[in-house]
Amino acid sequence: MGQQHLEAALPVGVDPRRHARALARVHEAAIAGEALPSAPRSVISESWSRVQQLGIDPDRGASSPILDAAELEERRRESALAPLLPLLRGGLLSLAEQAAHIMVIVDAAGHVLWxxxxxxxxxxxxxxxxxxxxxxxxxxxxxxxxGTALVARQPVQVYSAEHYVRAQHDWTCAAAPLHDPRDGRLLGVVDLSGPASTVHATTLALVDAVGRLAESQLRTAHLTDLERLRGMAVPLLAKVSGRALVTDPHGWIAAAAGLAPADRLPLPTSVGPGPLWLPAHGYCVVEPLPGGWLIRLADSGFDSGAAPPTRVSLDLRVPGEPMLTVYGAASEWTHRVSPRHAQLLYALAAHRNGCSASQLSSVLFGDATRTVTVRAEVSRLRRVVGGIIVGRPYRFADNLEVVVHGSSIAG
Incomplete structure (x- = not known):
């Protein structure tokens, strides 16, 4: 979770009952397609628009499937949120019980786990x-x-008639998304929910703070694992000729030989022993280690003889999860890219003849003067994708077929 403004559902000093009545009038007008007496918060307006497009019935909602007991237990065992339960419960459960709330932990697919x-x-x-x-x-x-925090990827509080389905108008909820600090992957959401009469402007800030502590715990555990891997990697690399590095399963570098210092090597979503093509380094050989991988680059005593990549796919169909796939003659590489890098790739896909820094600045920011920012972002992107992006002007390499799926990019 980065630093961000937290917008509570109940403005400070406002009477909750009066505010609930005002929200109900806005909700009824929105359902009826009439002029709104006042504008809902942007996060609510955007959500209402999404659920109306989905055809959700405001009286009954939609069919909401429930996992059976075996499926629920399996998801709990596999969830990366399970180690966070003591911290989340310690930070929120006593307040939940005292303030007539429940603490709810949900996975990235929206299923209530605890x-x-x-x-x-x-x-x-x-x-x-x-x-x-x-x-x-x-x-x-x-x-x-x-659900709205899962889509918006930010902490959200929803009060009374801000809920789209009328049966939920008696509730107030505050939720914060939880991310894996190793790769930015959304793990799920922690939430406090209770009767609408228990609404408080500070609840969202509390949930967000506890969520940050949980992510910090994951970050500390990751650094501990990486240091343990480093202790094994340094003597191992001393025996390897040529360029090589040792990473954890997420590509975080524990140690390297013959390479410029870096924190992370972007790895595909699925890695296994054997030959591997990486955009930033070309063809490599991967060997398993306890807790990670030994990756030897092509100058380390082998010749892959593989052809360069021929096709690139940018998939924007899942909000907040842009994926880049690079296809070669014998392998493929898939990696989740940042929203900013997805914007850059989308712009270059739309302008196959290339863009100057000022043209990209106009496309990305509506301002042709932010060329320094553009050059820095392209440099960071090329460290991830390597030679598929070339310069003068910035463009995809000429031999590549480029395909884009979807067109929705979050800034």
Whole structure:
């Protein structure tokens, strides 16, 4: 979670009941397609638009599937959120019980994995269908803090009639997304939910703060694992001729020989022993190590004889998860790129003859003067994708077929 403005659903000093009545009038006008008496918050307006396009019924919601007991237990075992349970419970559970709330932990697919807190509120949630194993995404139950945080990738508080489905108007919820600091992957959401009468402007800040602590715990565990791998890697690389490096499973570099210092090597989503093509280094050989990989570059005593890549695919169909795939004659490389790099790649795909720094600046920022920023971003991108992007002007390499799926890019 980066530093960001937290917008509470209840403005400071505003009477909750009066605010709930005002929200109800806005909600009814939106459902009826009438002029709104006042504008909802942007995060709510955008969510309402999404769920209306999905055809969600404001009276009944949609069919929300529930995992069976075996599926739920399997997801709990596999979830990277499981080690965070003691911290999340320690930071939120006592408050949840005292303030008539429940703490809910949801995976990246929107399924409720754990639910703790006030017994009366849990019974009330049962009647709503807000139970362990249920799918609580927007597309299942409309606008809500959990589902909307999963889409918006930011902390969200939803109060009363800001919920799209009327059955949820008696609730207030505050949720914060949780990310894996090793690769930025969305792991899920932590949420505090309770009766609308218990709404408080500081709840969102608390949930966000505890979420940051949880991510910090994951970061500390990762650094510990990387240091352990480094202790094994340094003597190992001393025996390897040529350029080589040792990484953890996510590409974080523990040690390197014959290469400029770097923190991370972008690895494909699936890595196995044997030959591997990496855009930044060409063809390599990968060998497994306990807790990571030994990667020997092509000048380390082998000849792959492989042809260069021929096709690039930029997939923008999943919001917030742009994926780049590079195809070669004998292998492929897939990597999740940042939204900014996705914008750059999209712009270059749309201008196959190339763009100058000022042209890219106009496309990305609406300002042709931000060329320094553009050059820095292209430099960072080329460290990831290597020779598929060339300069003078900036463009995809001439021999590549470039395909784009989808066109929605978050800034």
């Amino acid at each position: 639910r703790d807190g006030s017994v009366p509120v849990r019974r009330r949630a049962d009647r709503l269908g807000f139970v362990e194993g249920v799918d609580w995404q927007e597309e299942a139950v409309g606008t809500n803090a959990i």
